[in-house]
Amino acid sequence: MEGAISRAAAEELDAADPLAEFRGRFVVTDPELIYLDGNSLGRLPAATSERLREVVEEGWGGGLVRSWQDWIDWGSRLGDRLAEHVLGARPGEVVISDSTSVNLYKLAGAALDAAPGRNTVLIDAEDFPTNRYVLQGLADQRGLRLRRLASDLDGGLDLDVLRSALDRDVALVVLSSVSYRSGALSDMATVNELARAVGAKVLWDLSHAAGAVPLDLTATGAELAVGCTYKYLNGGPGSPAFLYVRRELQTVLRQPVWGWYGQREQFRMGPDYDPVPGIERFLVSTPPLLSLAAIEPALDLVEQAGVARIRAKGLLLSRLADDLAQAWLTPLGFRAASPRTPERRGSHVALYHPDAWQICQALAEDAKVVCDYRVPDRLRIGPSPLYTRFTEVWDALDRVRRIAAEPTYDSRPADLARVT
Amino acid sequence: MEGAISRAAAEELDAADPLAEFRGRFVVTDPELIYLDGNSLGRLPAATSERLREVVEEGWGGGLVRSWQDWIDWGSRLGDRLAEHVLGARPGEVVISDSTSVNLYKLAGAALDAAPGRNTVLIDAEDFPTNRYVLQGLADQRGLRLRRLASDLDGGLDLDVLRSALDRDVALVVLSSVSYRSGALSDMATVNELARAVGAKVLWDLSHAAGAVPLDLTATGAELAVGCTYKYLNGGPGSPAFLYVRRELQTVLRQPVWGWYGQREQFRMGPDYDPVPGIERFLVSTPPLLSLAAIEPALDLVEQAGVARIRAKGLLLSRLADDLAQAWLTPLGFRAASPRTPERRGSHVALYHPDAWQICQALAEDAKVVCDYRVPDRLRIGPSPLYTRFTEVWDALDRVRRIAAEPTYDSRPADLARVT
Numbered sequence: 001m002e003g004a005i006s007r008a009a010a011e012e013l014d015a016a017d018p019l020a021e022f023r024g025r026f027v028v029t030d031p032e033l034i035y036l037d038g039n040s041l042g043r044l045p046a047a048t049s050e051r052l053r054e055v056v057e058e059g060w061g062g063g064l065v066r067s068w069q070d071w072i073d074w075g076s077r078l079g080d081r082l083a084e085h086v087l088g089a090r091p092g093e094v095v096i097s098d099s100t101s102v103n104l105y106k107l108a109g110a111a112l113d114a115a116p117g118r119n120t121v122l123i124d125a126e127d128f129p130t131n132r133y134v135l136q137g138l139a140d141q142r143g144l145r146l147r148r149l150a151s152d153l154d155g156g157l158d159l160d161v162l163r164s165a166l167d168r169d170v171a172l173v174v175l176s177s178v179s180y181r182s183g184a185l186s187d188m189a190t191v192n193e194l195a196r197a198v199g200a201k202v203l204w205d206l207s208h209a210a211g212a213v214p215l216d217l218t219a220t221g222a223e224l225a226v227g228c229t230y231k232y233l234n235g236g237p238g239s240p241a242f243l244y245v246r247r248e249l250q251t252v253l254r255q256p257v258w259g260w261y262g263q264r265e266q267f268r269m270g271p272d273y274d275p276v277p278g279i280e281r282f283l284v285s286t287p288p289l290l291s292l293a294a295i296e297p298a299l300d301l302v303e304q305a306g307v308a309r310i311r312a313k314g315l316l317l318s319r320l321a322d323d324l325a326q327a328w329l330t331p332l333g334f335r336a337a338s339p340r341t342p343e344r345r346g347s348h349v350a351l352y353h354p355d356a357w358q359i360c361q362a363l364a365e366d367a368k369v370v371c372d373y374r375v376p377d378r379l380r381i382g383p384s385p386l387y388t389r390f391t392e393v394w395d396a397l398d399r400v401r402r403i404a405a406e407p408t409y410d411s412r413p414a415d416l417a418r419v420t
Numbered sequence: 421m422e423g424a425i426s427r428a429a430a431e432e433l434d435a436a437d438p439l440a441e442f443r444g445r446f447v448v449t450d451p452e453l454i455y456l457d458g459n460s461l462g463r464l465p466a467a468t469s470e471r472l473r474e475v476v477e478e479g480w481g482g483g484l485v486r487s488w489q490d491w492i493d494w495g496s497r498l499g500d501r502l503a504e505h506v507l508g509a510r511p512g513e514v515v516i517s518d519s520t521s522v523n524l525y526k527l528a529g530a531a532l533d534a535a536p537g538r539n540t541v542l543i544d545a546e547d548f549p550t551n552r553y554v555l556q557g558l559a560d561q562r563g564l565r566l567r568r569l570a571s572d573l574d575g576g577l578d579l580d581v582l583r584s585a586l587d588r589d590v591a592l593v594v595l596s597s598v599s600y601r602s603g604a605l606s607d608m609a610t611v612n613e614l615a616r617a618v619g620a621k622v623l624w625d626l627s628h629a630a631g632a633v634p635l636d637l638t639a640t641g642a643e644l645a646v647g648c649t650y651k652y653l654n655g656g657p658g659s660p661a662f663l664y665v666r667r668e669l670q671t672v673l674r675q676p677v678w679g680w681y682g683q684r685e686q687f688r689m690g691p692d693y694d695p696v697p698g699i700e701r702f703l704v705s706t707p708p709l710l711s712l713a714a715i716e717p718a719l720d721l722v723e724q725a726g727v728a729r730i731r732a733k734g735l736l737l738s739r740l741a742d743d744l745a746q747a748w749l750t751p752l753g754f755r756a757a758s759p760r761t762p763e764r765r766g767s768h769v770a771l772y773h774p775d776a777w778q779i780c781q782a783l784a785e786d787a788k789v790v791c792d793y794r795v796p797d798r799l800r801i802g803p804s805p806l807y808t809r810f811t812e813v814w815d816a817l818d819r820v821r822r823i824a825a826e827p828t829y830d831s832r833p834a835d836l837a838r839v840t
Contacts, residue, residue, distance in 0.1 A: 027481035037485045044481035049473060052710070056472060060657055061447035061464035064790060065457045071657060101679040101705035102522055113561070125691075130680035130705055133693040137678030141533070148691075230706075237480055237491060237709035258557030259521040260550035267836040268795055271545075271568075273553040285521035285550055286650075288711030289657035290472070370484060375688055416687040 004327035005320065005394070013320070013390035019305055019313050023387045026234075026301075034392045034399075036371040038384025039180075039208060039348045042234030047297040055293040075240070075287050076280060078295055082242055085303045086233070087206070087225070088216030089244055095279045096229065096295065097287060100207055100241040101130045102257075103226040104174070106282055107243060108138055109256035111172045111201045111224060118171035118200070120145045124157065128180045131205055135174055144171070154339040155182025155350070163194060170200040177215070178208035178346030181374055183318070183338045185213065185346055189220040196221065207231060210242075212314055212347040212385070214307050223249050232310075232347065232384055234298040239291045243282055251277050259284030305386055313385035314347040317393055321349050321381050324397040329353075332404040337378050348382035350374070357414035359403055367399040375414065424747035425740065425814070433740070433810035439725055439733050443807045446654075446721075454812045456791040458804025459600075459628060459768045462654030467717040475713040495660070495707050496700060498715055502662055505723045506653070507626070507645070508636030509664055515699045516649065516715065517707060520627055520661040521550045522677075523646040524594070526702055527663060528558055529676035531592045531621045531644060538591035538620070540565045544577060548600045551625055555594055564591070574759040575602025575770070583614060590620040597635070598628035598766030601794055603738070603758045605633065605766055609640040616641065627651060630662075632734055632767040632805070634727050643669050652730075652767065652804055654718040659711045663702055671697050679704030725806055733805035734767040737813055741769050741801050744817040749773075752824040757798050768802035770794070777834035779823055787819040795834065 014020060027044040035043065059067040075096040082096070083089035097103065112121070121139050123132055125148035132148075139146040147165055152158035156179060166173070173195050177186050188204065195202045204225040209215060211232030217225060225244040229235035245253065254275065260266055261283035262275040275281035302310070319342045325334060329351065337350035353359060360373040372380045379400075383393050403409070434440060447464040455463065479487040495516040502516070503509035517523065532541070541559050543552055545568035552568075559566040567585055572578035576599060586593070593615050597606050608624065615622045624645040629635060631652030637645060645664040649655035665673065674695065680686055681703035682695040695701035722730070739762045745754060749771065757770035773779060780793040792800045799820075803813050823829070 027477065029482040035484055041485040041488070043484065044476065049476050052472060052476060053469060056464065056469050056656070057447065060461075062449040064455055064463065065461040065792070066790065067657070068461070098518070098522065099705040102518065102677060105677045129683065129689040132691070133678040133680060133683065136693050137676060141676060236476070237488070238706040238712070240708055256557060256561060257522060257525045258553040260553060263549065263553065265836055269549040271552070273556050285519040286658040288660055288708035290714060291708030291711045292658070294710060370486065372485070416685055
């Protein structure tokens, strides 16, 4: 066990944690449960339920259709807050709308339509499935070539592979800034620069990065991005997604879904589509208001904590998980599935083990630890700095160690209907 | 005033109303307010707030990511209920997902891709703007011809115009079964038959029909439909929309947004898009769960009342509005903007008046009547049978009469930022 931090040391980290008080601002119904899946669905902020009650009872019930006077710009208003506090973007560059997949489709479609004569799309062969499928569909529809870039050994973007794939036939590169599988963090500035040198656009998926790592879309020269609000941003199950289009690019692009929320003088309902010049041209239609409303109290917490402090704690949390895994789990057949350097990771770490599915089930059913499994052999551990304690990470890894050391689980194959 | 029904007679209609008790199952915070805009945003069902509290506090707060085991099929489960009780469709033909506009895009795109060699799309020149814009975008992207069909004198579909426009170059016809402007009801069976005779598909927008008029998608030979759940279905602001694809057509079509919720063995996350054979192939991604959850208690009410009884009362309500408008308002410069025969209308009626905007504002500000305005000169009156009383319609029309008879409003042009 040499090199493994003691539980007392983990307790000291909790005692010194400047974000410790934020845990109390989330609903924790079962304090014994260790929740390490905030990278999939963030916890419920304590203020959200009351806020929703107000929107439902006062806004909808009392105000009725008149409340749209207030509601109609929430996607833009929350987008501006996200731009300033989370994404490092400027006002009028971010809006909340639709799902990450639909936003990816809209922005990728717009970018491809703006690059006639270029016939190649680059994606990460290991990217989140919907990203790969959406681009496959767009490429198929337009007769483009889809190239899948292999990852490096850490499960991150291999810059040499990208460099050799980038040429003047590339219209678009779609990448995640934090890999959903490995947690590997991409160097956005370098990628944007490499792409710009050949006139290609980069569309970033920030789903696993937003609210976990500092982002500076302006300074890194990002042009297009999408991302989800229910992971580290804690917006609630399926809360609507964000999209970012750099200001200078907005009027150059026209997205493929010509909805009335993008229309100039929307309520004039004119005969032809004539989109507004700003970020709202990327909107389609009436947002799911209750799910949208839940984003605001969640964003309050992220803003108050600040992404810099969240990241500082996230580095320590994932380092603790990685250190313990090295000391305790490597001898038990685990292998790191994430970069080992904390600065090269987002907030989650992944481990390979041939029985990853069984271990993940045993953790949930017998050990009160919720983390997640990804096919075929990965366990993902996603501490969320706003509410995860260091001792929880210590205890969770300790329970993984016990389960793997004396396995009592059977060896049935993974039940993919039970994965979430 | 000859021919106008008395208020006492309206009271008798209320006393005899078999759906009267349903009003008590909605939140009515201000009993003095007459709400005639249920065609835009339906009222809040009394059970919804508690149901949402459960989903938020127990599902999200307590269950965390594990609740997706339950949530993941809600779009299909609610879709099946809608199919059976509202749409006259079969199990596995309806799913709730995305917005009406995005669903329209998906199904229209799928239909166009399945009809190579056909180069014409027919739309109603007066259809809801997003329907026209979405099709304009799809036609533009594919180089198709978009033909806009002029309405008949009642603001409804002119079957002669449709007949003469339908030929073997038509890939797709997009129509609303109830016009959002005039309330005119289309003869779906005849339209479907005319289109089928030339091999064209019809994509129906049922937004203003679902929950207001009986629909029988199976018997009328419908193949494709979309619609919204927040009007007569009372699902809440921006609640996700439904889509219908006739069973026989499902595997023939492939929609353009290839998201992972349509993927076979979704959590296997395989390399290539390979959609399931059922209605779920038209899904894209994680639904906005809170907005989705609010549909269920609303659907309970529609099912318990039954669409047949809702329609029976709707016919009486809109007839009352129309009769009073004829008797009282025609002499004051109003003119019917809807079919005069109740059976040819949905649940709302529209009136032309040059000062429609000012009258709509005065009704809301001075007379406690909420209805709505549509450019340039229409007042829409949308009683919703589940909660609107006959005396409310009588009182509202009486107040319109008073305002129009002695106008005190100024004549500023319509403020389109204040329309919803």
